[in-house]
Amino acid sequence: MKHPFINNKILMLYYGVFWLVIGVSNISIQYFWYETDLVSSSLSAFIYFVIYPVLGASIWFIIKYNSLEENELTWVLLYHLIGASILNAIWIYLGFISIKVIDSGNLHLLYDTLPGRVFSGYVMYVIFVLFFLAINYYQSLKEKIKKEAELKSLIREAELSALKSQINPHFLFNSLNSIASLTISFPEKAHEMVINLSRFMRYALQHDQDETVSLKDELENIKLYLSIEKVRFGKKLNPVFEVEESCHNFQIPNMILQPLYENAIKYGVYEATEPVSITTSCTTENGSMLIIIENDYDAESIRNRGEGIGLRNIRQRLELIYGTSELIRITDLKTSFKIELLLPKKIPA
Structure with a gap:
């Protein structure tokens, strides 16, 4: 089974539009409600709603190669914990690079909010896991229905052939x-x-x-x-x-x-x-x-x-x-x- 974004370009488009809308909404709330400057609010939204969704697309591969059908629950949870930790480390590092390049004066904000960012990274990881599990279930159900229909068609043809013979x-x-x-x-x-x-x-x-x-x-x-x-x-x-x-x-x-x-x-x-x-x-x-x-x-x-x-x-x-x-x-x-x-x-x- 290929990555759902490769098989379904429309799904990938919806995925991008969804995070774009969330990001723009977050910038608007920070800028108009909390009176955060536009650069800082845009940078924060970029880290959360651009970098993480791009990295989060890879979570599908962790789900694919570590399913409950092939592994024990303990090992699956361990694999996800390791995957979430690695993904968080990459995400925070890319966020650090982004802030340093765009607005190095706000690096202290990253250090001050580091525990909250790590926690939110794990929470987003769980959300992405549930998202891809739902997609995998839907795709598997579609394939199962398709195969059942093909099987019924073959059985029907065989029965008709037998009757006619x-x-x-x-x-x-x-x-x-x-x-x-x-x-x-x-x-x-x-x-x-x-x-x-x-x-x-x-x-x-x-x-x-x-x-x-x-x-x-x-x-x-x-x-x-x-x-x-x-x-x-x-x-x-x-x-x-x-x-x-x-x-x-x-x-x-x-x-x-x-x-x-x-x-x-x-x-x-x-x-x-x-x-x-x-x-x-x-x-x-x-x-x-x-x-x-x-x-x-x-x-x-x-x-x-x-x-x-x-x-x-x-x-x-x-x-x-x-x-x-x-x-x-x-x-x-x-x-x-x-x-x-x-x-x-x-x-x-």
Whole structure:
């Protein structure tokens, strides 16, 4: 940790201005109230409020290298006593030189007030120690808060990364299996699926875990994902999009929607014998955007439907990004499954 005056020029300026004001006030009181001549009052103020503050700035180093965390209290007090004595000796000597050079006729005043000056020197030393301890505490607290914020950010990124890594491999595994099955029977479709899968994965990997993208870009990627799945399911999968123009530029977390469509296909399309529509609608109101994704499903084929890993991941991501998991609502309508996402316009920093 560097000297606070080196790190903070404004603090050093305030420090100088403070002692300047104190010095000028002291000169005024001595000159107008006690009728001390201007030279003597200015010289006294110079010794107390210029020389000592300059020397006192070095007290910070004594505090830094003799902290209670590294030394016993007895040794710390001894170091400060030695430091205060040395500083006092230098201060009194410089005061003696200043008086001798500027007004040698008042040297007797220094000798007459020497005990009081020594005592005041120790008192000022204690004041400076408290001052620098307060500054060190404030700086340490700021650094601690900063490090905690950085640590929380790293943890948050790690959690988001872990959640996202649970989504993509599952989809990738299914897609590769489908490509393998299509290679012999429908090589053209397999080729198309490989290209689309490559584009989809490139989109997923080029964004950070908590990066935001426009809804328009996210839906384009979703359509790419659905085109990959449509190769597997053919006419059974029928995606429908009803998105207002006002929603297109709305910023949302990257890849937050894909697990919802994966969930719809897993529980709706996969088990169905008839075509299944996955309808996506979007509206904006009062600075928020409502996204509704609804899909049909066969209630007979899925009797014990719980919240899958994709939905749990989304809840956790919303909690990490927005600070709440109440932005998603899931409704089972017995013949269809509806998911509503109400996302605010601004994502908390």
